[in-house]
Amino acid sequence: MRLATYLHQGVRRCGAVEGDRVSPYPDGTGLLDVIASGSLPETGAAVPLAEVRLLPPIEPPSVRDFVAFEEHVEGVRKSVDGTAGVPDAWYDAPTFYFSNPYAMVGARDDVPLPPGCQALDFELEVAAVIGRAGSDLSPGQARAHVFGYTIFNDWSARDLQSREMRVGLGPCKGKDFATTLGPWLVTADELEPYRDADGFLRLALTAEVNGEVVGRDLLSNMGWPFEDLVAYASRGARLRPGDVLGSGTCGNGGCLAELWGRGGERNPPPLRPGDTVTLTVEGIGTISNTVVPGAAPVPIPRARRRTRERP
Template sequence: MRLATYLHQGVRRCGVVEGDRILPFPDGTGLLDVIASGALPATGAAVELADVRLLPPLEPPSVRDFVAFEEHVEGVRKAVDGASGVPDAWYDAPTFYFSNPHAMVGAHDDVPLPPGCLALDFELEVAAVIGRAGADLSPERARDHVFGYTVFNDWSARDLQSREMRVGLGPCKGKDFATTLGPWLVTADELEPYRDADGFLRLALTAEVNGEVVGRDLLSNMGWPFDDLVAYASRGARLRPGDVLGSGTCGNGGCLAELWGRRGAQDPPPLKPGDTVTLTVEGIGTVSNTIVPGAEPVPIPRARKRTRERP
């Protein structure tokens, strides 16, 4: 089942996508409510998909983004800090960072260039959405806590990211401005036919810039299946319905920075206003966003050096 949130005639609604139509839930129903309850409300008269603006499927309480593809780590590490290979610590546990849950972007919305960014990039990922609360889950139990999956584009200002992370924190403003979720949320049962013997979802992933394919991979090339990511995220913490867990960026051109690292040059070039990024995940769907001009950065002075005088 595919569940979408959308605007129709100026009203925000959500409902079930069937073919080229949406069957709306009652006014005031939010997809987060549906996820938390696990029950589908009655639906009304269908509207055409062509007549609506797709919004992010939900406004998540939290967003964790993992880095679960070895090939991506290898390429991007070279591009961002010049180091080769994959850090040994990457193999120890599925690392993640917290992203901005208030910066979600719809499947076809424009994405403004972040202030001060000269090296904008996309990142092709899949996200799992939690349906049942839980803490300290085992991988075996974790699978039952996933409600569904959606396409996840972790937009990245590579130049801002690289500079900020020299401080030992980050990605900060390198990731703070936009994340595409969509085009809808596909319930977990729909993707079970794609699961392989090792528990991975074998979904084909494709990235295009201005109609040209720049990346192809399989979701099953992750270092850990989603069961492990969910279990690790729940360690010593409570996951709640609607929490979003990104897979991390796939390899083989799942982002431009990986290609920059491997080629030693910004080839293809960073994204600029007018460029359109289209990401497709087998079994889920396609999101396509165009870059538009953004705001100029508001100047912030450099830190002053203190005498460290004490009272």
Template sequence: MRLATFTHQGLRGCGVVSGDAVLPFPGGTVLLDVIRTGDLPATGEPLPLAGVRLLPPVEPPSVRDHVTFEEHVEGVRKSVDGRGGVPDAWYDAPTFYFSNPYALIGAHDDVPVPPGCRAFDFELEVAAVIGKKGADLSPEQARDHIYGYTIFNDWSARDLQSREMQVGLGPCKGKDTATTLGPWLVTADELEPYRDADGFLRLTLSVSVNGEEVGRDLLSNMAWTFEELAAYASRGARIRPGDVLGSGTCGNGGCLAELWGRNGRQDPPPLQVGDVVEMTVEGIGTIRNTVVPGTSPLPLPKARIRPQENPR
């Protein structure tokens, strides 16, 4: 089943996607409540998908973005901080950072260039959406906690990211402006036929810029399964309905920075205003966003190095 959140004639709604239409749930229904209760409301008369604006399927309580593709790590590390190889610590566990749940945009929304960014990039990922709360889960237990999957584009300001990560706290403004989630949420049972013998979802992922394919990979090239991501996220913590767990960016051109690291130069070039980025994931669908101008950064002073005084 495919579940979408949308606006139609100025009203927000959600419902079941069937073919080229969406069957709306009763007015006031929120998809996160459907996920939380597990109850599927009755649906109304179909609305053509062409006549609605698709929103992110859920408004998640939190967004964790993992990094599970070795090829991506190697290329981006070289591009962002100039070091080759993969850190030994990467192999220990599916590391993640918390992204901005208030910066989500829909499947076909325009994406603004982050303030001050001159090296804008996309990142092709798939995200799992949690369906029920849990803590300290095993991977086997975690499978029942994953409600479904969606496409996840972790837009990145690479020049900002490269500078700020020298502080040692991970990305912040380099990842803060926009994340595409969509086009809808595909329930986990729909993707079971793609699961391989090792528990990975064997889905083809591709991304193009202005109609020219830049990257293509298999989701099954992840180093950990989504169940293992959910188990790790729940270690000593709670995951809740609607929480989003990103797979991390795929390899083989899943982002420009990986290619920059491998090529030793910004080729292909950073995204420019007017560029159209399209991502397709087998079994899920397609998202397409156009880069538009952003705002200029308002000035802030650099750190003030002040004489240190002792408290009295």
């Protein structure tokens, strides 16, 4: 089943998508409530998808974004800091960072250029959405805790990211401004036919900029299946319904920075206002966002150099 959140005639609704129509759940129902309850409400009269504005399927309590594709790490590392290869530590565990759960963007919404950014990039990912709470899960237990999957575009301000990470922390403002979720949430059972013999979901991934294909990959090229990501995220922590876990960006052109790292130049160029990024995932659907002008950065002074005087 495909579940969407949307605006129709100015009213926020959620419901079940079938073909080119969506059937609403009762007024006041949110997909996070549906996920937590584990049961699907009755639906009303269907309306055409062409008449609604798709919103992010859920407002997630938390967002963890992993880096599970070896090929992506190799290319982006070269682009960001000029270092070749993949760090040995990458192979030890599926590393993630926490992203901004309040910066979710709908499947067709415009994305403003973040303040001060001159090197905007997209990132083609798939996200798992947690349906059942749990902690310290094994990979074998984790599969039953995934409610479904959606497309995840982790927009990235590469110039801001590169400078901030010299401090030794995470991407910070380089990732803080927008993440597209959508077009809907596909329940886990719908994607089981795509599971390969090794337990990975073999879904075709395609990235386009202004109608030109710049990347193709398979979700099954992840270094770990989603069950391992869920298990690792739950280690010493409690996952809750609606938590979003991104796969990390796929390889072979899943983002521009990987191509920049491999080619040694910014070709294709960074995204600018007017560019449209379209991401398609087999079995899930398509999201398409256009970059628009954003706000100018509010000036923040440089840190003053302090003495080491003590009381």
